[in-house]
Amino acid sequence: MPRSTTIAELRSLVAAWTPAPLARSGDCIATGAPAIDAALGGGLPRGRATELVSAAPGSGGELAFGALLASTRAARQRIALIDAADGFDPCSHPPDLLRHLVWVRARSLAEALGCADLLVRDGNYAVLVLDVRGVPARILRQQPTSAWHRLRLAAEQNPGAVLVRSATGFFPAVPWRLVLRTTAHLGDLRRTRADRVAALTAEVERGHAGAREELAG
């Protein structure tokens, strides 16, 4: 039997036993932040979890989220924010940018994960954002790894994108992890938000091999 036939057979065998992602390869949701979209090949991949790390205060995590709100609002897509530390400030955004948002103000990480478990399978949201910044690292470490694997696997079986926002990269086996490296100064607040979003810098800390292949098409 020629070698190529063997590999083809093996691939079809593996394909039969591993779940086919529901999302089409390359299908993604633009975040509106050029640095993030460029790093991810167009935006948040559907049917995948992505971790966005905002390590330092002022690194632009909220700016990037504002851009995502604007981008999904323009497309009239729904977005859910599960806020584990209740830090989102709606008054920082124009009211019209919030009309497609469902905000869940969780009181603990466990509660937030329970909510994510429900919403990730909902099917009505283009993006599910789970924000765990503000959750102490000790509490994050106490959470069983299986809970994060469960979220990742659920993301792979659903058409929306899952974005986890953290202060330190912790999400095990996440296909994509981006770190925001921007440093903000007081004078920057006088610039337009669009300018500041355009100036955000994002670095790919982790890009799963399979995810890179998808990106390459």
Add this chain to the structure above:
Amino acid sequence: MNFAALWVPDFALLAVQRSEPALAGRPVALITGEGRKAVVVLASPEAGRVTPGLAVPLATARCPGLQLRERDPAAEVETQRLLLAAGFALSPRVESTAPGCCTVDLQGADAARTEAGMHRQVLELRQLGLPVRIGAGQTPLLARYAARRAAPVLIVGEREEFLRDLPLDFAEPGATHLAVLHGWGIRTLGALTALPKAEIGIRLGLAGAELWERAKGEAPSVLRLTEPARTFVAEWTYEPPVESAEPLLFKLRRFAERVAMELRSAGLVAEALSLTLLLEDETDYRREFRLPEPGADVDSWLRVLQTHLDTVRLSERVAGVRLVATPARPEHRQDGLFDTGLTDPNSFWENLARLSALVGSERVGTPVPLNSHAPDAFRLERPADIVPAPEPPTVHPQRGGVLRRFRPPLPARVILENAKPAALDGAVRGEILASSGPHVLRGDWWKPQPWAVEIWQVELAGGGLYQLTRTAGGWWIDGVLD
């Protein structure tokens, strides 16, 4: 009602009966052991006086037509997956507790809808040959007790009243403890829990105290959640291999029933089926079927498969069969005049109701900033049925910081120099490199309790922009300008 348990009595026997069409309506017994030591473990009602523990020769003497079978692990796995699929139809948080039993976390679910869902699952599983019972209660253990008493659905309201007359064996005491408790005249859970737990602990030790907790239905239990099905595959090996299409179609129906239920529980449909027949000479026959209309209707799947199998002629006997369903999302409906703009409106509103029950209805919704300058003034509204078209962009582009709030604000001490913040101390500390402010906000001056705050934005020497508030009560850190 926080938890539900789905329980199938005589599970191992039912799994065997479901996998063999010839056993329908006939006396069947599951046996264990070999030769003369073989004894009956479970027997179907048709077996009459054959009871568990009976030696096989005696059992066949009592019931001459008795069919003897051993446990079938593959059939049990297949049947357990069907049971789990029914669990996932109630909630995504399901534990495969034991063969024939799964526990479902229902916290936050709407009680009336969930109860209706339980009755639906009972009906559906009964049609598939699985007489399930469902119990619900405040704890996983209570739900399992209720399932054992259900006919076919039982929701425990008054825990004490429900537990009072349950026999002791529900709490699974060891033989020694059971003998001791019977010696004391205790035969029900109510009688046991009427005694002080500490006294039971002194006399029966730690195991006795744990037994008391189980009798109370309170034993701590964290669900070990099972992942919902990710692959929609079913496979069976025939021993001996089969020659006709009849046993194939029987097995394919069982597969299709389970796979369709898994798909429905996940809110999916099948867009294609793949059938593989494993032949005796270790080759295989494979065929893909793209369904005319994606769906999870078992009868339409089987029509497609049967029509094809009727035309197939194989040179070898069939040693195994595999069915794979390719999942897809149900097709989006065309937007209409009364369209809600949601892919799955039922799931959307049901999940919102569950979230409201989990975190509180005042903590879920679409935020709407209030027409006020008061800090952090917003309300949460019910999400819109249809996401409206965006408003045209404003003439003046958006500027300023985007705040990430600390709720509640963190108390701080601020050292001033020339009436400007120079250093910050508190949960965040450091020398202040630059500041902007004060931006004075006042409101409700016409009310008995007017408010006034000074807002400052500061940049720390170590990095980071923060928003500070000065009130009559002192300085506060509102959050990070991110």
